[in-house]
Amino acid sequence: MTVDARDDDPLIRRSYYEATVTRPADDPPLLGTIDADVCVIGAGFSGLSTALDLRAKGFSVVVVDAHEPGWGASGRNGGQALVGFANDHVVADQLGEDAKRAWRLSVDAVGLLRERIAKYSIDCDFVPGYLTVATRSKRVPELRAWMDMVEQRFDYPHLSWLDDAHERIDSERYLSGVYDSYSGHIHPLKYCLGLAAAARNAGVVIHSHSPVKRIVEGDKPVVETEQGAVHCRFLVIAGNASIGRVLPRVHDRIAPIGSFIVATERMEPELAASLIRDRVAVCDNNFFLDYFRVSNDDRLLFGGRATTAYMDPQAVSPVLRQRMLSVFPQLRDIKVEYAWGGYVDVTQNRAPDFGRLAPNIYYLQGFSGHGVALTGVAGRITAEAIAGQAGSFDLLARIQHRRIPGGELFRRPVLELGFMYHRVREALGV
Numbered sequence: 001m002t003v004d005a006r007d008d009d010p011l012i013r014r015s016y017y018e019a020t021v022t023r024p025a026d027d028p029p030l031l032g033t034i035d036a037d038v039c040v041i042g043a044g045f046s047g048l049s050t051a052l053d054l055r056a057k058g059f060s061v062v063v064v065d066a067h068e069p070g071w072g073a074s075g076r077n078g079g080q081a082l083v084g085f086a087n088d089h090v091v092a093d094q095l096g097e098d099a100k101r102a103w104r105l106s107v108d109a110v111g112l113l114r115e116r117i118a119k120y121s122i123d124c125d126f127v128p129g130y131l132t133v134a135t136r137s138k139r140v141p142e143l144r145a146w147m148d149m150v151e152q153r154f155d156y157p158h159l160s161w162l163d164d165a166h167e168r169i170d171s172e173r174y175l176s177g178v179y180d181s182y183s184g185h186i187h188p189l190k191y192c193l194g195l196a197a198a199a200r201n202a203g204v205v206i207h208s209h210s211p212v213k214r215i216v217e218g219d220k221p222v223v224e225t226e227q228g229a230v231h232c233r234f235l236v237i238a239g240n241a242s243i244g245r246v247l248p249r250v251h252d253r254i255a256p257i258g259s260f261i262v263a264t265e266r267m268e269p270e271l272a273a274s275l276i277r278d279r280v281a282v283c284d285n286n287f288f289l290d291y292f293r294v295s296n297d298d299r300l301l302f303g304g305r306a307t308t309a310y311m312d313p314q315a316v317s318p319v320l321r322q323r324m325l326s327v328f329p330q331l332r333d334i335k336v337e338y339a340w341g342g343y344v345d346v347t348q349n350r351a352p353d354f355g356r357l358a359p360n361i362y363y364l365q366g367f368s369g370h371g372v373a374l375t376g377v378a379g380r381i382t383a384e385a386i387a388g389q390a391g392s393f394d395l396l397a398r399i400q401h402r403r404i405p406g407g408e409l410f411r412r413p414v415l416e417l418g419f420m421y422h423r424v425r426e427a428l429g430v
Protein backbone atom coordinates (compact mmCIF):
# COMPACT_ATOMS: atom_id res chain seq x y z
CA MET A 1 0.00 0.00 0.00
CA THR A 2 1.44 3.37 -0.93
CA VAL A 3 0.45 6.97 -0.45
CA ASP A 4 -0.58 8.68 -3.70
CA ALA A 5 1.19 11.99 -3.24
CA ARG A 6 4.97 12.13 -2.99
CA ASP A 7 7.33 14.11 -0.77
CA ASP A 8 8.85 15.71 -3.85
CA ASP A 9 5.43 16.45 -5.36
CA PRO A 10 6.00 19.54 -7.53
CA LEU A 11 2.44 20.65 -6.75
CA ILE A 12 3.84 22.27 -3.62
CA ARG A 13 6.93 23.82 -5.21
CA ARG A 14 7.39 27.52 -4.55
CA SER A 15 4.38 28.06 -2.34
CA TYR A 16 4.10 31.60 -1.02
CA TYR A 17 2.83 30.09 2.20
CA GLU A 18 5.90 27.90 2.75
CA ALA A 19 8.10 30.92 1.97
CA THR A 20 6.43 33.00 4.70
CA VAL A 21 6.47 30.62 7.68
CA THR A 22 9.18 29.26 9.88
CA ARG A 23 8.49 25.62 10.51
CA PRO A 24 9.48 24.26 13.93
CA ALA A 25 11.85 21.29 14.15
CA ASP A 26 10.33 18.18 12.56
CA ASP A 27 8.13 15.97 14.71
CA PRO A 28 9.90 12.59 14.91
CA PRO A 29 8.70 9.66 12.80
CA LEU A 30 6.89 6.85 14.55
CA LEU A 31 9.39 4.19 15.64
CA GLY A 32 8.19 1.06 17.39
CA THR A 33 4.80 0.20 18.83
CA ILE A 34 2.82 2.58 21.00
CA ASP A 35 -0.65 2.76 22.56
CA ALA A 36 -3.10 5.65 22.56
CA ASP A 37 -6.79 6.13 23.20
CA VAL A 38 -7.11 7.65 19.72
CA CYS A 39 -4.92 7.57 16.63
CA VAL A 40 -5.56 10.26 14.04
CA ILE A 41 -4.23 9.87 10.49
CA GLY A 42 -3.45 13.25 8.95
CA ALA A 43 -2.06 16.49 10.39
CA GLY A 44 -4.17 18.87 8.33
CA PHE A 45 -6.99 21.03 9.69
CA SER A 46 -9.34 18.03 10.15
CA GLY A 47 -6.92 15.79 12.00
CA LEU A 48 -5.45 18.52 14.18
CA SER A 49 -8.86 19.90 15.07
CA THR A 50 -10.06 16.43 16.10
CA ALA A 51 -6.89 15.85 18.10
CA LEU A 52 -7.13 19.17 19.95
CA ASP A 53 -10.71 18.58 21.07
CA LEU A 54 -10.13 14.95 22.01
CA ARG A 55 -7.16 15.94 24.13
CA ALA A 56 -9.29 18.60 25.85
CA LYS A 57 -11.71 15.80 26.74
CA GLY A 58 -8.90 13.80 28.39
CA PHE A 59 -8.08 11.26 25.64
CA SER A 60 -4.48 10.40 24.84
CA VAL A 61 -3.99 11.18 21.14
CA VAL A 62 -1.32 10.29 18.57
CA VAL A 63 -1.38 11.95 15.13
CA VAL A 64 0.58 10.34 12.30
CA ASP A 65 1.24 12.09 9.01
CA ALA A 66 2.96 10.85 5.88
CA HIS A 67 4.67 14.21 5.56
CA GLU A 68 4.33 17.02 8.12
CA PRO A 69 1.59 19.31 9.48
CA GLY A 70 0.04 21.39 6.68
CA TRP A 71 1.65 19.39 3.87
CA GLY A 72 -1.74 18.63 2.29
CA ALA A 73 -4.50 20.96 1.16
CA SER A 74 -4.52 22.68 4.56
CA GLY A 75 -1.17 24.29 3.87
CA ARG A 76 -1.77 25.21 0.22
CA ASN A 77 -5.32 26.49 -0.17
CA GLY A 78 -6.95 29.80 -1.06
CA GLY A 79 -7.39 30.68 2.61
CA GLN A 80 -11.09 31.54 2.24
CA ALA A 81 -12.82 30.63 5.51
CA LEU A 82 -16.46 30.35 4.56
CA VAL A 83 -19.83 29.55 6.06
CA GLY A 84 -22.01 27.02 4.25
CA PHE A 85 -21.16 24.03 2.10
CA ALA A 86 -19.81 23.78 -1.44
CA ASN A 87 -23.28 22.60 -2.44
CA ASP A 88 -25.91 23.98 -0.06
CA HIS A 89 -28.74 22.58 -2.20
CA VAL A 90 -27.65 18.97 -1.65
CA VAL A 91 -27.53 19.54 2.11
CA ALA A 92 -30.94 21.23 2.03
CA ASP A 93 -32.50 18.49 -0.12
CA GLN A 94 -31.03 15.53 1.69
CA LEU A 95 -31.41 16.71 5.28
CA GLY A 96 -34.83 18.32 4.92
CA GLU A 97 -35.99 19.80 8.25
CA ASP A 98 -32.53 19.24 9.74
CA ALA A 99 -30.69 21.19 7.06
CA LYS A 100 -30.87 24.35 9.14
CA ARG A 101 -29.07 22.60 12.00
CA ALA A 102 -26.38 21.42 9.56
CA TRP A 103 -25.98 24.89 8.09
CA ARG A 104 -25.70 26.31 11.62
CA LEU A 105 -22.72 23.98 12.15
CA SER A 106 -21.01 25.61 9.17
CA VAL A 107 -21.53 29.03 10.77
CA ASP A 108 -20.15 27.65 14.04
CA ALA A 109 -17.14 26.53 12.01
CA VAL A 110 -16.18 30.11 11.17
CA GLY A 111 -16.85 31.04 14.81
CA LEU A 112 -14.56 28.22 15.95
CA LEU A 113 -11.80 29.34 13.61
CA ARG A 114 -12.02 32.89 14.96
CA GLU A 115 -12.11 31.54 18.54
CA ARG A 116 -9.05 29.33 18.05
CA ILE A 117 -7.07 32.16 16.47
CA ALA A 118 -7.73 34.20 19.62
CA LYS A 119 -7.38 31.36 22.14
CA TYR A 120 -4.04 30.06 20.82
CA SER A 121 -2.76 33.48 19.66
CA ILE A 122 -2.32 32.20 16.10
CA ASP A 123 -0.92 35.01 13.99
CA CYS A 124 -2.47 34.03 10.63
CA ASP A 125 -3.54 37.34 9.08
CA PHE A 126 -7.31 36.83 9.52
CA VAL A 127 -9.36 39.39 7.57
CA PRO A 128 -13.18 39.36 7.83
CA GLY A 129 -15.39 39.65 4.75
CA TYR A 130 -16.14 37.58 1.67
CA LEU A 131 -17.59 38.59 -1.66
CA THR A 132 -19.22 36.20 -4.15
CA VAL A 133 -19.56 37.75 -7.59
CA ALA A 134 -21.34 36.85 -10.84
CA THR A 135 -19.50 37.27 -14.13
CA ARG A 136 -22.47 36.61 -16.42
CA SER A 137 -26.07 37.78 -16.41
CA LYS A 138 -27.31 34.17 -16.26
CA ARG A 139 -25.45 33.71 -12.99
CA VAL A 140 -27.04 36.76 -11.32
CA PRO A 141 -30.45 35.18 -10.57
CA GLU A 142 -28.67 32.01 -9.37
CA LEU A 143 -26.66 34.08 -6.92
CA ARG A 144 -29.77 35.93 -5.76
CA ALA A 145 -31.66 32.64 -5.30
CA TRP A 146 -28.80 31.25 -3.23
CA MET A 147 -28.81 34.35 -1.02
CA ASP A 148 -32.59 34.15 -0.55
CA MET A 149 -32.34 30.48 0.43
CA VAL A 150 -29.58 31.09 2.93
CA GLU A 151 -31.40 34.04 4.49
CA GLN A 152 -34.87 32.56 4.55
CA ARG A 153 -34.23 28.89 5.15
CA PHE A 154 -31.11 29.14 7.32
CA ASP A 155 -31.68 32.54 8.99
CA TYR A 156 -28.13 33.66 8.21
CA PRO A 157 -28.06 37.40 8.95
CA HIS A 158 -24.68 38.52 7.57
CA LEU A 159 -25.37 38.86 3.82
CA SER A 160 -26.01 41.95 1.73
CA TRP A 161 -26.82 42.19 -1.97
CA LEU A 162 -24.78 44.38 -4.32
CA ASP A 163 -26.52 45.32 -7.55
CA ASP A 164 -23.17 46.47 -8.81
CA ALA A 165 -20.14 44.48 -7.61
CA HIS A 166 -18.02 47.44 -8.66
CA GLU A 167 -18.93 49.02 -5.30
CA ARG A 168 -16.49 46.60 -3.68
CA ILE A 169 -14.05 45.56 -6.37
CA ASP A 170 -12.12 47.63 -8.88
CA SER A 171 -12.85 45.36 -11.84
CA GLU A 172 -15.16 45.61 -14.83
CA ARG A 173 -15.52 41.82 -14.99
CA TYR A 174 -18.31 41.40 -12.48
CA LEU A 175 -22.00 42.22 -12.42
CA SER A 176 -23.76 41.70 -9.09
CA GLY A 177 -22.47 40.25 -5.85
CA VAL A 178 -23.27 39.02 -2.35
CA TYR A 179 -21.22 40.33 0.52
CA ASP A 180 -20.81 38.18 3.65
CA SER A 181 -19.39 40.10 6.61
CA TYR A 182 -18.83 37.01 8.82
CA SER A 183 -16.71 34.74 6.59
CA GLY A 184 -13.15 35.86 5.90
CA HIS A 185 -9.67 34.74 4.91
CA ILE A 186 -6.46 33.57 6.55
CA HIS A 187 -2.89 32.51 5.78
CA PRO A 188 -3.79 28.80 5.95
CA LEU A 189 -0.34 27.38 6.63
CA LYS A 190 0.22 29.77 9.54
CA TYR A 191 -3.15 28.68 10.93
CA CYS A 192 -2.38 24.98 10.45
CA LEU A 193 1.03 25.27 12.11
CA GLY A 194 -0.69 27.21 14.93
CA LEU A 195 -3.13 24.35 15.43
CA ALA A 196 -0.26 21.86 15.44
CA ALA A 197 1.58 23.91 18.08
CA ALA A 198 -1.58 24.15 20.21
CA ALA A 199 -2.06 20.39 19.91
CA ARG A 200 1.53 19.65 20.96
CA ASN A 201 1.22 22.05 23.90
CA ALA A 202 -1.94 20.25 24.98
CA GLY A 203 -0.10 16.90 24.97
CA VAL A 204 -1.00 15.52 21.55
CA VAL A 205 1.89 13.48 20.12
CA ILE A 206 2.56 14.15 16.42
CA HIS A 207 4.65 11.82 14.27
CA SER A 208 5.64 13.26 10.88
CA HIS A 209 7.14 11.36 7.92
CA SER A 210 5.17 8.28 8.96
CA PRO A 211 3.00 7.14 6.05
CA VAL A 212 0.34 4.69 7.13
CA LYS A 213 0.69 1.47 5.15
CA ARG A 214 -2.06 -0.65 6.66
CA ILE A 215 -5.01 -0.37 8.98
CA VAL A 216 -6.08 -3.45 10.94
CA GLU A 217 -9.66 -3.13 12.13
CA GLY A 218 -10.94 -4.66 15.36
CA ASP A 219 -11.77 -3.84 18.98
CA LYS A 220 -8.34 -2.26 19.17
CA PRO A 221 -7.50 -1.01 15.67
CA VAL A 222 -3.84 -1.03 14.67
CA VAL A 223 -2.34 1.65 12.44
CA GLU A 224 0.85 0.40 10.82
CA THR A 225 3.52 2.67 9.41
CA GLU A 226 6.87 1.71 7.85
CA GLN A 227 8.68 1.66 11.17
CA GLY A 228 6.00 1.49 13.81
CA ALA A 229 2.43 0.86 14.86
CA VAL A 230 -0.21 2.58 16.99
CA HIS A 231 -2.67 0.41 18.93
CA CYS A 232 -5.73 2.46 19.76
CA ARG A 233 -9.32 2.31 20.96
CA PHE A 234 -10.54 4.73 18.29
CA LEU A 235 -9.16 5.69 14.90
CA VAL A 236 -9.90 8.89 12.99
CA ILE A 237 -8.93 8.92 9.33
CA ALA A 238 -8.33 12.48 8.15
CA GLY A 239 -5.94 11.78 5.27
CA ASN A 240 -8.47 13.18 2.82
CA ALA A 241 -7.49 13.61 -0.86
CA SER A 242 -4.12 11.91 -0.42
CA ILE A 243 -5.20 8.85 1.59
CA GLY A 244 -5.22 6.91 -1.69
CA ARG A 245 -4.91 3.18 -1.78
CA VAL A 246 -4.57 2.78 1.99
CA LEU A 247 -8.34 3.21 2.13
CA PRO A 248 -9.93 2.60 -1.27
CA ARG A 249 -13.33 2.15 0.40
CA VAL A 250 -13.56 5.85 1.19
CA HIS A 251 -11.07 7.24 -1.32
CA ASP A 252 -13.32 6.04 -4.16
CA ARG A 253 -15.83 8.66 -3.11
CA ILE A 254 -13.59 11.67 -3.66
CA ALA A 255 -11.94 13.03 -6.75
CA PRO A 256 -8.65 14.80 -6.05
CA ILE A 257 -9.01 17.86 -8.30
CA GLY A 258 -5.88 19.93 -8.95
CA SER A 259 -6.26 23.64 -8.19
CA PHE A 260 -3.54 26.25 -8.55
CA ILE A 261 -2.63 29.61 -7.08
CA VAL A 262 -0.22 32.36 -8.07
CA ALA A 263 1.05 35.11 -5.79
CA THR A 264 2.30 38.35 -7.28
CA GLU A 265 5.30 40.31 -6.15
CA ARG A 266 4.58 42.92 -3.46
CA MET A 267 2.64 45.86 -4.84
CA GLU A 268 2.65 49.49 -3.80
CA PRO A 269 0.32 49.60 -0.75
CA GLU A 270 -1.98 52.09 -2.52
CA LEU A 271 -2.39 49.78 -5.51
CA ALA A 272 -2.99 46.75 -3.27
CA ALA A 273 -5.59 48.67 -1.26
CA SER A 274 -7.41 49.87 -4.38
CA LEU A 275 -8.23 46.41 -5.79
CA ILE A 276 -10.75 45.07 -3.28
CA ARG A 277 -12.52 47.22 -0.71
CA ASP A 278 -11.48 46.26 2.84
CA ARG A 279 -9.25 43.50 1.35
CA VAL A 280 -11.97 40.89 1.64
CA ALA A 281 -11.76 37.49 -0.07
CA VAL A 282 -13.45 37.18 -3.48
CA CYS A 283 -14.78 34.23 -5.47
CA ASP A 284 -16.99 34.06 -8.57
CA ASN A 285 -19.91 31.65 -8.92
CA ASN A 286 -18.82 29.90 -12.13
CA PHE A 287 -18.29 26.13 -12.31
CA PHE A 288 -14.58 26.76 -12.99
CA LEU A 289 -14.26 29.50 -10.47
CA ASP A 290 -11.58 32.09 -9.77
CA TYR A 291 -10.81 32.92 -6.12
CA PHE A 292 -8.51 35.66 -4.95
CA ARG A 293 -7.52 37.99 -2.13
CA VAL A 294 -4.86 40.50 -1.20
CA SER A 295 -2.32 39.27 1.36
CA ASN A 296 -1.24 41.31 4.35
CA ASP A 297 2.07 42.01 2.58
CA ASP A 298 0.31 43.54 -0.45
CA ARG A 299 0.37 40.67 -2.95
CA LEU A 300 -2.55 39.43 -4.95
CA LEU A 301 -3.10 35.68 -4.43
CA PHE A 302 -5.13 34.45 -7.38
CA GLY A 303 -6.37 30.85 -7.67
CA GLY A 304 -8.35 28.66 -10.01
CA ARG A 305 -7.70 26.51 -13.11
CA ALA A 306 -9.19 23.21 -11.88
CA THR A 307 -7.70 20.12 -13.56
CA THR A 308 -8.24 16.40 -13.27
CA ALA A 309 -4.79 15.53 -14.60
CA TYR A 310 -1.50 16.37 -12.97
CA MET A 311 0.02 19.68 -14.10
CA ASP A 312 3.19 21.49 -13.12
CA PRO A 313 2.22 24.76 -11.35
CA GLN A 314 4.97 26.56 -13.27
CA ALA A 315 3.22 25.60 -16.52
CA VAL A 316 -0.16 26.74 -15.18
CA SER A 317 1.19 30.05 -13.90
CA PRO A 318 0.95 32.00 -17.23
CA VAL A 319 -2.66 30.82 -17.68
CA LEU A 320 -3.58 31.99 -14.20
CA ARG A 321 -1.78 35.28 -14.78
CA GLN A 322 -3.93 35.86 -17.87
CA ARG A 323 -7.08 35.17 -15.86
CA MET A 324 -5.84 37.54 -13.18
CA LEU A 325 -5.30 40.25 -15.82
CA SER A 326 -8.81 39.72 -17.18
CA VAL A 327 -10.02 40.70 -13.69
CA PHE A 328 -7.42 43.38 -12.91
CA PRO A 329 -5.79 44.66 -16.15
CA GLN A 330 -4.19 47.37 -14.01
CA LEU A 331 -1.73 44.69 -12.78
CA ARG A 332 -0.15 44.17 -16.21
CA ASP A 333 3.28 45.32 -14.98
CA ILE A 334 3.17 43.28 -11.78
CA LYS A 335 5.17 40.04 -11.78
CA VAL A 336 4.08 36.66 -10.48
CA GLU A 337 6.55 35.46 -7.85
CA TYR A 338 5.09 32.16 -6.66
CA ALA A 339 2.99 29.41 -8.24
CA TRP A 340 1.81 26.26 -6.50
CA GLY A 341 -1.08 23.87 -6.36
CA GLY A 342 -2.71 21.07 -4.46
CA TYR A 343 -5.52 18.57 -4.64
CA VAL A 344 -8.98 19.70 -3.60
CA ASP A 345 -11.01 16.91 -1.97
CA VAL A 346 -14.18 16.91 -4.08
CA THR A 347 -17.14 14.52 -3.71
CA GLN A 348 -19.53 13.84 -6.55
CA ASN A 349 -22.31 15.95 -5.00
CA ARG A 350 -19.86 18.45 -3.44
CA ALA A 351 -21.20 17.87 0.10
CA PRO A 352 -18.75 16.69 2.79
CA ASP A 353 -18.38 12.96 3.41
CA PHE A 354 -18.15 11.91 7.08
CA GLY A 355 -18.83 8.47 8.46
CA ARG A 356 -17.71 5.37 10.31
CA LEU A 357 -16.08 2.29 8.80
CA ALA A 358 -16.69 0.50 12.10
CA PRO A 359 -18.12 1.73 15.42
CA ASN A 360 -14.60 2.81 16.47
CA ILE A 361 -13.24 4.03 13.08
CA TYR A 362 -14.27 7.47 11.83
CA TYR A 363 -13.37 9.27 8.62
CA LEU A 364 -13.67 12.89 7.42
CA GLN A 365 -13.16 13.99 3.84
CA GLY A 366 -14.63 15.65 0.76
CA PHE A 367 -15.00 19.26 1.86
CA SER A 368 -15.05 20.14 -1.85
CA GLY A 369 -13.35 23.53 -1.63
CA HIS A 370 -15.12 24.52 1.61
CA GLY A 371 -12.72 22.94 4.08
CA VAL A 372 -10.83 25.83 5.64
CA ALA A 373 -13.49 26.51 8.26
CA LEU A 374 -15.65 23.37 8.08
CA THR A 375 -12.75 21.03 8.94
CA GLY A 376 -12.62 22.68 12.38
CA VAL A 377 -16.18 21.80 13.20
CA ALA A 378 -15.74 18.38 11.59
CA GLY A 379 -12.98 17.69 14.09
CA ARG A 380 -15.07 19.05 16.95
CA ILE A 381 -18.12 16.88 16.22
CA THR A 382 -15.94 13.81 15.69
CA ALA A 383 -14.39 14.34 19.12
CA GLU A 384 -17.88 14.75 20.57
CA ALA A 385 -19.01 11.53 18.89
CA ILE A 386 -16.04 9.59 20.28
CA ALA A 387 -16.82 11.02 23.71
CA GLY A 388 -20.40 9.74 23.40
CA GLN A 389 -22.36 12.65 21.91
CA ALA A 390 -22.82 11.78 18.28
CA GLY A 391 -25.84 13.95 17.35
CA SER A 392 -24.04 16.48 15.13
CA PHE A 393 -21.70 13.91 13.58
CA ASP A 394 -24.58 11.59 12.74
CA LEU A 395 -26.51 14.46 11.23
CA LEU A 396 -23.79 15.23 8.67
CA ALA A 397 -23.01 11.53 8.20
CA ARG A 398 -26.58 11.13 6.90
CA ILE A 399 -25.60 12.85 3.63
CA GLN A 400 -25.47 10.14 0.96
CA HIS A 401 -22.51 9.82 -1.41
CA ARG A 402 -21.73 7.89 -4.55
CA ARG A 403 -18.48 6.43 -5.78
CA ILE A 404 -16.71 8.45 -8.46
CA PRO A 405 -17.22 6.23 -11.53
CA GLY A 406 -14.34 4.66 -13.45
CA GLY A 407 -12.41 2.96 -10.66
CA GLU A 408 -8.72 3.61 -10.07
CA LEU A 409 -7.87 3.29 -13.77
CA PHE A 410 -10.59 5.29 -15.50
CA ARG A 411 -11.50 7.83 -12.83
CA ARG A 412 -9.51 10.69 -14.35
CA PRO A 413 -10.78 10.20 -17.94
CA VAL A 414 -14.35 10.02 -16.63
CA LEU A 415 -13.85 13.22 -14.65
CA GLU A 416 -12.22 14.87 -17.64
CA LEU A 417 -15.33 14.14 -19.72
CA GLY A 418 -17.47 15.88 -17.08
CA PHE A 419 -15.07 18.82 -17.06
CA MET A 420 -15.23 19.09 -20.85
CA TYR A 421 -19.02 19.23 -20.69
CA HIS A 422 -18.87 22.16 -18.21
CA ARG A 423 -16.12 23.94 -20.18
CA VAL A 424 -18.24 23.84 -23.32
CA ARG A 425 -21.31 25.11 -21.43
CA GLU A 426 -19.31 27.98 -19.92
CA ALA A 427 -17.77 28.85 -23.29
CA LEU A 428 -21.28 28.96 -24.80
CA GLY A 429 -22.57 31.00 -21.87
CA VAL A 430 -25.23 28.44 -20.87
Ligand SMILES: Cc1cc2nc3c(=O)[nH]c(=O)nc-3n(C[C@H](O)[C@H](O)[C@H](O)COP(=O)(O)OP(=O)(O)OC[C@H]3O[C@@H](n4cnc5c(N)ncnc54)[C@H](O)[C@@H]3O)c2cc1C
Nearest residue numbers: 042044045046066072073074078080212239342370371372
Ligand atom coordinates in the same frame (compact mmCIF):
# COMPACT_ATOMS: atom_id res chain seq x y z
C1 LIG B 1 -5.34 24.88 -4.10
C2 LIG B 1 -6.46 24.70 -3.09
C3 LIG B 1 -7.28 25.77 -2.78
C4 LIG B 1 -8.29 25.62 -1.85
N1 LIG B 1 -8.97 26.74 -1.45
C5 LIG B 1 -9.86 26.65 -0.43
C6 LIG B 1 -10.47 27.83 0.08
O1 LIG B 1 -10.13 28.95 -0.31
N2 LIG B 1 -11.40 27.68 1.05
C7 LIG B 1 -11.76 26.46 1.54
O2 LIG B 1 -12.62 26.39 2.43
N3 LIG B 1 -11.16 25.31 1.11
C8 LIG B 1 -10.20 25.38 0.15
N4 LIG B 1 -9.55 24.25 -0.27
C9 LIG B 1 -9.90 22.95 0.36
C10 LIG B 1 -9.28 22.82 1.77
O3 LIG B 1 -7.94 23.22 1.73
C11 LIG B 1 -9.40 21.37 2.25
O4 LIG B 1 -10.75 20.98 2.22
C12 LIG B 1 -8.88 21.16 3.66
O5 LIG B 1 -7.61 21.73 3.84
C13 LIG B 1 -8.84 19.68 3.98
O6 LIG B 1 -8.16 19.50 5.20
P1 LIG B 1 -7.86 18.03 5.72
O7 LIG B 1 -7.18 18.16 7.02
O8 LIG B 1 -9.12 17.25 5.69
O9 LIG B 1 -6.90 17.40 4.61
P2 LIG B 1 -5.37 17.75 4.26
O10 LIG B 1 -5.03 19.14 4.60
O11 LIG B 1 -5.16 17.33 2.86
O12 LIG B 1 -4.53 16.85 5.24
C14 LIG B 1 -4.44 15.46 5.07
C15 LIG B 1 -3.13 15.00 5.69
O13 LIG B 1 -3.16 13.57 5.73
C16 LIG B 1 -1.88 13.09 5.44
N5 LIG B 1 -2.02 11.72 4.91
C17 LIG B 1 -2.68 11.32 3.80
N6 LIG B 1 -2.56 10.01 3.64
C18 LIG B 1 -1.81 9.55 4.66
C19 LIG B 1 -1.32 8.27 5.04
N7 LIG B 1 -1.56 7.18 4.31
N8 LIG B 1 -0.56 8.18 6.15
C20 LIG B 1 -0.30 9.27 6.91
N9 LIG B 1 -0.73 10.50 6.59
C21 LIG B 1 -1.47 10.64 5.49
C22 LIG B 1 -1.32 14.07 4.41
O14 LIG B 1 0.10 14.05 4.41
C23 LIG B 1 -1.91 15.40 4.88
O15 LIG B 1 -1.02 16.12 5.69
C24 LIG B 1 -8.55 24.35 -1.22
C25 LIG B 1 -7.72 23.26 -1.55
C26 LIG B 1 -6.69 23.43 -2.45
C27 LIG B 1 -5.79 22.27 -2.75
